[in-house]
Amino acid sequence: MRVIFMGTPDYAEAILAKLIDTDGIDVVAVYTQPDKPVGRKKILTPPVVKTLALDNNIDVYQPNRLRDEDVVNELLKIECDYIVVAAYGQILPKAVLEHAPCINLHASILPQYRGASPIQQSLLNNDAKTGVTAMLMDEGLDTGDIIKIEEIEIPKDMIVGELFDALTKIATDLTVDVVQNYDNYTPVKQDDSNATHCTKITKANGLVEFEDAYDLYNKYRAYTPWPGIYLQSGLKLKQISLLDSQKDGEAGKIISINENSVDISCLKGSIRIYKVQPQSKKEMDVISYINGKRLSIEDNLS
Template sequence: MRVVFMGTPSYATTILEALCNEPSIEVTLLVTQEDKPVGRKQLLTPPHTKAWLLEQGLHVEIFQPKTLRSKEAQEKISAYHPDFIVVAAYGQILPRDILDIAPCINLHASLLPKYRGASPIQSALLSGEVYTGVTSILMEEGLDTGAMLGFSYLKIEPEHNASFLFDTLSDCAAQLTLRTLKNFSSLLPIKQESANATHCKKIKKEDGLISFALDASEIVKRFKALSPWPGIFLASGLKLIEMKHIDSTNNETFGLISEVTSEGIILTCKTGKLLLKTLQPVSKSAMSARDYIRGKRLNCGDSLV
């Protein structure tokens, strides 16, 4: 079975690795995004899938087109005569010319038709979902609208955050990919009901801005969904690195230090309290919340903001 794989971040790398390790599958081409400048020094950095492939020394050609809407891209992929094109977090919508080359299987990290779009994992956490998972679909020109071929389910536990779900769902997606490809001829595609669909936008840095005027439970929900990036932070830029939900009682005031413990500081929210363990001031390293308030000469009853 000849497969052209299209994917960019670490989520896709886990699926690519499973395909490369499967004896019945030959990955002939990796299609991924262009290398991009990263960090303060703007070092040109390859996508995660490309970096992994080069580290493994596998004889798989790498193709990084600026756009798939070109004759060059269509001819390049077509020349490999794939039985399937597997797509996972590639970063571009596939045009009809690519979709017509071979069956295109997409691994989307939600239980479709919920959370079509760019941030399904974070959105499931922000919405307080009990279950999430991965759906394999037969791609069409719409955004995550294709007929569904298979599912992998995962219960979201209270301790789960976005980082954990990214890692766990990538493993689920890898196994679902193999099942879908091996059983493709016997699968009965299920059409998505668009009336039940929800959409999610790309996460931006400003989504991490919070205020203690929110309920403590809402702040913790955002903390789990937006870690490690962009994280959650106050208008001052102070980043909340480590926290714990204490209680859900109503408070007359919010943003006040109510107690200092051996673990950190307890802060009031609109409803409930938070134990803040680690904070990170702007342009400084992370530090314990106790050290932070000591440096700011703050005590119980003072506002952290």
């Protein structure tokens, strides 16, 4: 069967790799975002999906706007049985949606967490489980009929990179399953009354205060390594754990200095910090940091 693939980041690359390696599936074209300048030197860098496609002699298209008429007309000339979409980053116009069944792999249990950051949102909310939804796309944002859902439990100490890897593995297998067995599934409409949404993450999301230790720890799980969590002073908290989620305390006070960590009280609960990174400096162990700042028990870290 012939498949057009649309995707951009690592999550999409893994799905594309699985499609390429599966017998009976012929990826005839790949659509991905344009190359972008990366790093301080602003080196123009292709999406990982583009690199993988070119390595496998697959035609690559990188329109700035998929909705442009000439772009749509060019796509419609490509014969395919399915269009598989994974974190592409553009809205598909109606003409493309009608060209072939468009199957989207969304990293949540829809209709929960429609939008741009479902993996992070599940950690922010300390969910017990999440999953990947294979969905038949429509003109809405993650509103299409559900083909199949695969679920996974979330350990209490799992951070976003680990959850990302677990969901990517599920998504790759689910994609092949749905494409190969599409006619055996009956898509089911989503219950819009249960829908929730999540937005694109920005650097500002990483700002934290020593208010609620439980919320602070879940932000650490969701935002490590990017955008990371940091205090108003600019100090980044690079490695932490949750000590207590209930006991009232003084925000930011050092309550214990251990061999390789420091315990900090919050207005509610407390956390343990192992590594930090001062603004414009390298990451360091927290003991070296407080020694350099001449901080001791009862002093305030914030």
